[in-house]
Amino acid sequence: MLKLDSDQWNLIYNVFSFGLVSMLACTVYTLVSQQRVLAKYRSALVMSSMVTFIAAYHYMRIFDSFKESSTDMSVNVSGEQGAFNEAYRYVDWLLTVPLLLVEVVAVLALTKSVSTSLITRLVPASAVMIALGYPGEIASDQNTQVMYGVLSTIPFLYILYILFVELTKSLANQPEGVAATVGRLRLLLIATWGVYPISYILGMGEGPTAEQFVGVQVGYTIADVLAKCVFGLTIYKIARMKSAAEGMKE
Amino acid sequence: MLKLDSDQWNLIYNVFSFGLVSMLACTVYTLVSQQRVLAKYRSALVMSSMVTFIAAYHYMRIFDSFKESSTDMSVNVSGEQGAFNEAYRYVDWLLTVPLLLVEVVAVLALTKSVSTSLITRLVPASAVMIALGYPGEIASDQNTQVMYGVLSTIPFLYILYILFVELTKSLANQPEGVAATVGRLRLLLIATWGVYPISYILGMGEGPTAEQFVGVQVGYTIADVLAKCVFGLTIYKIARMKSAAEGMKE
Numbered sequence: 001m002l003k004l005d006s007d008q009w010n011l012i013y014n015v016f017s018f019g020l021v022s023m024l025a026c027t028v029y030t031l032v033s034q035q036r037v038l039a040k041y042r043s044a045l046v047m048s049s050m051v052t053f054i055a056a057y058h059y060m061r062i063f064d065s066f067k068e069s070s071t072d073m074s075v076n077v078s079g080e081q082g083a084f085n086e087a088y089r090y091v092d093w094l095l096t097v098p099l100l101l102v103e104v105v106a107v108l109a110l111t112k113s114v115s116t117s118l119i120t121r122l123v124p125a126s127a128v129m130i131a132l133g134y135p136g137e138i139a140s141d142q143n144t145q146v147m148y149g150v151l152s153t154i155p156f157l158y159i160l161y162i163l164f165v166e167l168t169k170s171l172a173n174q175p176e177g178v179a180a181t182v183g184r185l186r187l188l189l190i191a192t193w194g195v196y197p198i199s200y201i202l203g204m205g206e207g208p209t210a211e212q213f214v215g216v217q218v219g220y221t222i223a224d225v226l227a228k229c230v231f232g233l234t235i236y237k238i239a240r241m242k243s244a245a246e247g248m249k250e
Numbered sequence: 251m252l253k254l255d256s257d258q259w260n261l262i263y264n265v266f267s268f269g270l271v272s273m274l275a276c277t278v279y280t281l282v283s284q285q286r287v288l289a290k291y292r293s294a295l296v297m298s299s300m301v302t303f304i305a306a307y308h309y310m311r312i313f314d315s316f317k318e319s320s321t322d323m324s325v326n327v328s329g330e331q332g333a334f335n336e337a338y339r340y341v342d343w344l345l346t347v348p349l350l351l352v353e354v355v356a357v358l359a360l361t362k363s364v365s366t367s368l369i370t371r372l373v374p375a376s377a378v379m380i381a382l383g384y385p386g387e388i389a390s391d392q393n394t395q396v397m398y399g400v401l402s403t404i405p406f407l408y409i410l411y412i413l414f415v416e417l418t419k420s421l422a423n424q425p426e427g428v429a430a431t432v433g434r435l436r437l438l439l440i441a442t443w444g445v446y447p448i449s450y451i452l453g454m455g456e457g458p459t460a461e462q463f464v465g466v467q468v469g470y471t472i473a474d475v476l477a478k479c480v481f482g483l484t485i486y487k488i489a490r491m492k493s494a495a496e497g498m499k500e
Contacts, residue, residue, distance in 0.1 A: 006330045014337045021307045021345070025300050032281060032296055036289070073331045 001074040002207075008214045009073040016063040019221040023056035026229040030236060038248050041239035044107035048232035051096045051103065055228050058092040059221075061085070077208065079138065089220060090134045096228065097130055098123040101159070104185065107235050109242070110170050121162055129155040133200065145204045149197070156197075160190070175245035181238050188231060195223035251324040252457075258464045259323040266313040269471040273306035276479040280486060288498050291489035294357035298482035301346045301353065305478050308342040309471075311335070327458065329388070336387060339470060343380045346478065348373040351409070354435065357485050359492070360420050371412055379405040387450065395454045399447070406447075410440070425495035431488050438481060445473035 004012070030049040034042050062085075069076040069084040076083040101122040105115050129152050136148025163186055171179045199219030203212050254262070280299040284292050312335075319326040319334040326333040351372040355365050379402050386398025413436055421429045449469030453462050 006328075009331055010329065010335070010337060013335070014341055017311065017338065018341045018345075021304055021341070024307060025304050025345070028303060029296060029300055032284070032299070036292070070331055 001071075002077050002210060002213055003074045004070075004210050004214070006073060008210055009070065009075075012066060012214060012217050013063075015218050015221045016059060016066060019225055020056060020059035020063055022225050022229050023052045023059055026052040026232055027056055030232055033236060036243075037236070037239040038243040038246060040109050041107060041243060044103050044235055044239055047099050047103040047106060048228075048235050051099050051228050052232060054095050054099075055092055055224060058088045059224075061088050075213070077213070086137060087134070090130060090137065092224075093130045093133075094127060097126045100227065100231065101126055103232075103235055104163075104167075104189075107238050107242075108167075108170060108174070108182070114170060118162060118166065122159060125155040125158050125162075129159070137200065137203070140206050142204060142206075149200060149204075153197070156193075163189070175242060181234070181241060185231070185234050185238065188234060189227070192223050192226035192231065195219055195226070199223065251321075252327050252460060252463055253324045254320075254460050254463070256323060258460055259320065259325075262316060262464060262467045263313075265468050265471045266309060266316060269475055270306060270309035270313055272475050272479045273302045273309055276302040276482055277306060280482055283486060286493075286500075287486070287489040288493040288496060290359050291357060291493060294353050294485055294489055297349050297353040297356060298485050301349050301478050302482060304345050304349075305342055305474060308338045309474075311338050325463070327463070337384070340380060340384045340387065342474075343383075344377060347376045347380055350439075350477065350481065351376055353482075353485055354413075354417075354439075357488050357492075358417075358420060358424065358432070364420060368412065368416065372409060375405040375408050375412075379409070383450065387453070390456050392454060392456075399450060399454075403447070406443075413439070425492060428488060428492055428495070431484070431491060435481070435484050435488065438484060439477070442473050442476035442481065445469055445476070449473065 027049050030045050030052070034045055037045060065085045065088065066075070069082060102119055105118050105122070108115075110118070132148055132152040132155070134148075136145045136152065139145050139148070167182075167186075171182060174182065196219075199216050202219060203216040205212065208216065277299050280295050280302070284295055287295060315335045315338065316325070319332060352369055355368045355372070358365075360368070382398055382402040382405070384398075386395045386402065389395050389398070417432075417436075421432060424432065446469075449466050452469060453466040455462065458466065
């Protein structure tokens with residue numbers, strides 16, 4: 001059992017609730033806004049809805065898991081039945097991170113062959129990245145944690161290479177203003193994805209302390225809201241700009 | 251534990267339920283009415299839907315929290331696990347108040363540069379206003395409560411300045427009847443936002459009495475219904491008037 005004080009316990013509780021409602025609201029927002037972009041950009045928007053929908057489900061589970069695994073603000077982190085289930089996050093990421101990357105490619109509406117080439121490299125790389133992070137997350141000795149952290153960084157660097165080197169070649173054909181927004185989108189992605197390894201490193205060591213646990217949970221939740229909601233709204237903005245540039249009238 | 255009599259306990263219980271269903275009904279109403287305004291006003295309407303959607307989520311949580319934290323009409327307000335969670339309101343406001351202000355700007359359909367300029371000042375100011383209120387709300391000594399109350403008033407006055415001085419400059423270009431409705435909207439906003447500081451002041455002192463607790467909960471709920479539902483319906487009315495003035499046929 002991990003004893004939290006009431007400020008720590010309430011912070012986590014309310015941050016989870018904040019994550020949950022942000023994901024729900026974003027899902028509805030991107031679903032009802034589909035008619036406001038050209039048909040070819042709607043798949044990007046639907047993917048964003050699915051990302052936040054899947055995340056909303058997981059935050060509902062995480063919120064309940066936190067409440068049910070806590071007794072008088074002591075959290076059961078034993079990994080046994082009834083313990084706080086950290087694996088929800090990894091199941092979530094395994095589904096949403098590949099989708100997020102497909103979403104980026106979809107909103108650019110590149111030629112079929114370029115899209116396919118990017119997606120067939122980004123999706124497996126991101127799945128490998130998440131799968132390699134999990135054994136480190138649940139390990140309690142530092143060597144294992146460092147090893148999987150480093151292994152997981154390899155596909156991460158490969159994804160960055162694709163996004164910064166390969167994707168850049170396609171930006172020349174984008175309408176005015178879009179190249180700049182895609183640049184910002186990419187920076188947002190790096191900046192938010194950067195919070196995940198920080199949270200991972202925060203949690204390293206034998207069994208978490210209360211401070212570590214708070215840091216990891218708050219860090220991951222903020223990163224998720226940025227990487228899914230704010231990212232999805234930026235995708236929507238790009239789709240709107242491109243639709244307007246291509247003559248869509250309201 | 252805070253002992254309420256049965257009238258007090260039932261009043262709060264039913265007011266929370268009233269708040270919840272008002273938010274739900276408003277969300278559905280503004281979502282299904284989108285086609286009745288011109289496309290350029292739909293983003294204001296969608297934002298209003300998101301505001302009431304987020305509020306509906308929080309009223310569901312607040313309602314459940316009140317029920318679960320009460321035993322034989324004594325409410326646990328200790329701040330520990332299982333206590334009534336006042337923080338839901340602040341998480342709600344942190345998300346909805348900036349959105350409400352964006353909604354006001356969106357329904358005016360000003361030029362891009364004017365909108366951006368208003369939003370980049372209103373949104374951070376409102377977030378700071380809410381964030382500064384919370385430490386005062388959970389404090390139990392009066393000096394801290396007064397200090398955060400005063401600090402939170404500074405961004406509030408700044409928002410009023412923007413709405414009354416800066417926004418007024420744009421009203422000259424609005425169609426007949428709209429300037430008057432915007433004026434009413436602004437008054438509604440001031441009048442309802444005025445209930446929040448009154449509720450805040452009502453709750454001041456060391457640990458609330460039963461009367462204070464009732465006053466705060468009923469006050470905040472009424473203010474929320476006015477500031478989100480009635481406000482959203484007024485936004486819808488403005489969008490309808492502007493759509494008609496711009497030649498939309500039914």
